[in-house]
Amino acid sequence: MKLRILASTSIAIGMLLSIAVQAQATDDNRSTRATLERVTKHAQGATTKVLSNVAPIPTTDGGAQAIDGTANGVRVKVPTSAIDAISLESSTGKSVRVKLPYASNAKKAKVIEQGIVSFDNQNASKTVPVVKDDGSVQVTTVISGATAPARYTYELAVPDGGKVSQIDGGVVVVLDAAGGFVGGIAPAWAKDANGNDVPTRYEISGNTLTQVVDHLAASTAYPVVADPWFGIDLWGETWYNRRGWEHEDWTVSMLFSGWGWTVYSASGGDIVMLTAGWSEIATKRPLVTSKPSLKHQYDCHATFGRAWWWAGFHWDLERWRSNYPGWLATLAATGAIGTSRAR
Numbered sequence: 603m604k605l606r607i608l609a610s611t612s613i614a615i616g617m618l619l620s621i622a623v624q625a626q627a628t629d630d631n632r633s634t635r636a637t638l639e640r641v642t643k644h645a646q647g648a649t650t651k652v653l654s655n656v657a658p659i660p661t662t663d664g665g666a667q668a669i670d671g672t673a674n675g676v677r678v679k680v681p682t683s684a685i686d687a688i689s690l691e692s693s694t695g696k697s698v699r700v701k702l703p704y705a706s707n708a709k710k711a712k713v714i715e716q717g718i719v720s721f722d723n724q725n726a727s728k729t730v731p732v733v734k735d736d737g738s739v740q741v742t743t744v745i746s747g748a749t750a751p752a753r754y755t756y757e758l759a760v761p762d763g764g765k766v767s768q769i770d771g772g773v774v775v776v777l778d779a780a781g782g783f784v785g786g787i788a789p790a791w792a793k794d795a796n797g798n799d800v801p802t803r804y805e806i807s808g809n810t811l812t813q814v815v816d817h818l819a820a821s822t823a824y825p826v827v828a829d830p831w832f833g834i835d836l837w838g839e840t841w842y843n844r845r846g847w848e849h850e851d852w853t854v855s856m857l858f859s860g861w862g863w864t865v866y867s868a869s870g871g872d873i874v875m876l877t878a879g880w881s882e883i884a885t886k887r888p889l890v891t892s893k894p895s896l897k898h899q900y901d902c903h904a905t906f907g908r909a910w911w912w913a914g915f916h917w918d919l920e921r922w923r924s925n926y927p928g929w930l931a932t933l934a935a936t937g938a939i940g941t942s943r944a945r
Contacts, residue, residue, distance in 0.1 A: 676737025
């Protein structure tokens with residue numbers, strides 16, 4: 603009888619401990635999500651709207667992959683074990699792989715909700731990848747206290763002969779051996795619990811990206827959220843004939859991806875769009891290469907879209923328009939733009 607009582611007691615205690623652990627994990631997940639909600643609420647631009655446009659993508663904490671799905675033509679994999687890399691593979695043939703910080707000590711992925719998992723680094727920080735519906739991944743870091751590290755290092759898989767480099771405005775690009783755009787990272791940011799900026803920056807060494815978050819100031823309110831936002835495709839939806847045929851010819855239309863807009867709107871982002879953006883749209887909609895006028899229009903959008911004419915998220919390229927290879931020089935000559943803009 604005593605053995606039965608002891609056995610029953612042990613089972614009951616085990617069940618209670620299991621329930622307690624599950625409750626703690628649930629509370630922990632709620633706390634993490636609440637932190638992301640807070641930074642999203644304080645957001646003044648797309649960059650820090652972490653919980654906006656999250657991909658409704660299957661998410662689990664079992665198996666090898668916590669997330670394995672496609673958004674905007676980009677297949678995204680987020681592993682269950684932090685030791686394995688996050689990968690992005692675009693329908694255009696480009697791919698990026700990212701190894702996470704403090705992965706050797708991190709616990710396995712816990713599901714926050716669809717498209718979001720959390721890795722507890724066991725050092726007062728968590729790595730919380732958020733998959734967006736444009737196929738990008740905001741790898742947010744949640745820093746819960748002053749004992750957390752200030753440096754978060756990401757190892758990037760780069761094509762043979764390629765490199766990682768930072769351009770004006772803080773955008774980081776991953777290039778192949780020929781200098782072609784493979785993928786990139788939006789400018790660094792960090793916010794405390796009151797929505798105040800926390801000093802942060804990227805450091806690059808070879809194929810390694812480190813985000814430094816200087817969170818030890820007395821005025822810092824924890825938790826702090828920071829991120830590198832990784833992406834491949836600058837364009838979201840693209841299509842022909844948005845308004846039907848005009849002047850008996852077609853129009854190609856394109857919308858920025860959320861990640862692409864963030865890159866473009868940063869200082870120096872027009873350079874990325876003039877090169878990588880054109881290459882991407884030419885791959886997705888090959889007819890844009892059928893007439894020089896389309897490239898002239900594209901270059902005009904890329905050069906002035908965010909700063910002067912404010913073409914915004916949506917661009918149209920109309921094939922009926924005449925070729926005008928000297929459009930930029932003409933604008934400079936008439937004084938409509940400064941000579942520094944006439945590249």
